[in-house]
Amino acid sequence: MTNDKIGIFGGTFDPVHWGHLLVAESACSQVGLEQVIWVVNSRPHYKQSTPFQHRWEMVRQAIADRRDWEIAPPSDTFMKTTYASQTLQALQANYPDSRWHWILGLDTFLTLPRWYHRQEIAPACEWLVAPRPLYESESPPIQVLCDRVAQQLATESTYIRWQIIDLPLVGISASLVRQYCRDRRSIRYFVPEAVRIYIGDRQLYT
Numbered sequence: 028m029t030n031d032k033i034g035i036f037g038g039t040f041d042p043v044h045w046g047h048l049l050v051a052e053s054a055c056s057q058v059g060l061e062q063v064i065w066v067v068n069s070r071p072h073y074k075q076s077t078p079f080q081h082r083w084e085m086v087r088q089a090i091a092d093r094r095d096w097e098i099a100p101p102s103d104t105f106m107k108t109t110y111a112s113q114t115l116q117a118l119q120a121n122y123p124d125s126r127w128h129w130i131l132g133l134d135t136f137l138t139l140p141r142w143y144h145r146q147e148i149a150p151a152c153e154w155l156v157a158p159r160p161l162y163e164s165e166s167p168p169i170q171v172l173c174d175r176v177a178q179q180l181a182t183e184s185t186y187i188r189w190q191i192i193d194l195p196l197v198g199i200s201a202s203l204v205r206q207y208c209r210d211r212r213s214i215r216y217f218v219p220e221a222v223r224i225y226i227g228d229r230q231l232y233t
């Protein structure tokens with residue numbers, strides 16, 4: 028198939044939670060994506076994480092009932108991929124002539140002006156930005172923050188297409204789920220049931 032609208036959803040997914048699934052679903056229905064490819068970051072360089080195999084398996088189980096969603100295989104290409112630009116290149120080779128959309132939360136979008144090889148990746152995708160509670164209590168509206176990102180990139184002649192995903196704020200984060208596990212509190216309804224069982228069976232975050 029050609030000219031399909033494909034969404035890429037990258038993350039550490041340590042673990043995957045309902046916030047991620049809501050973001051992907053809302054992006055799909057808003058933009059009419061034919062497919063979403065979930066890319067589990069194999070070696071997040073900025074934080075300690077659970078082994079890749081566990082994080083990958085939890086995402087696989089979380090999206091198992093979706094025929095239009097897939098998980099990038101733990102192949103050599105993706106295991107070696109560190110930067111988003113390399114991920115996009117690898118996917119473009121597998122799915123030529125597709126229209127690429129990058130799904131991400133506001134916190135991650137705000138870092139785009141510092142991404143490695145942003146001049147190549149930023150114009151190659153449409154950016155679908157999910158609202159997310161930020162740490163600062165008094166932050167400007169999401170529209171203003173996204174405009175600033177686009178303006179910052181424009182100063183280096185990088186022009187982007189972006190839109191905000193229409194979704195209520197979801198306060199779930201992977202750190203919160205990990206904290207709940209450490210505190211031995213229930214994570215039921217924070218994560219899909221299969222993920223909750225996977226974590227419980229292996230005592231992943233306790």
Ligand code: ATP
Nearest residue numbers: 038039040046131132135157159197199200201202
């Ligand atoms: P952590 O709490 O460990 O930082 P996380 O919950 O942010 O993890 P990631 O795997 O780092 O999870 O996130 C993958 C992508 O999903 C990022 O672009 C992030 O901004 C987005 N995201 C995660 N949770 C939410 C949420 N509740 N609402 C909107 N976007 C989210």
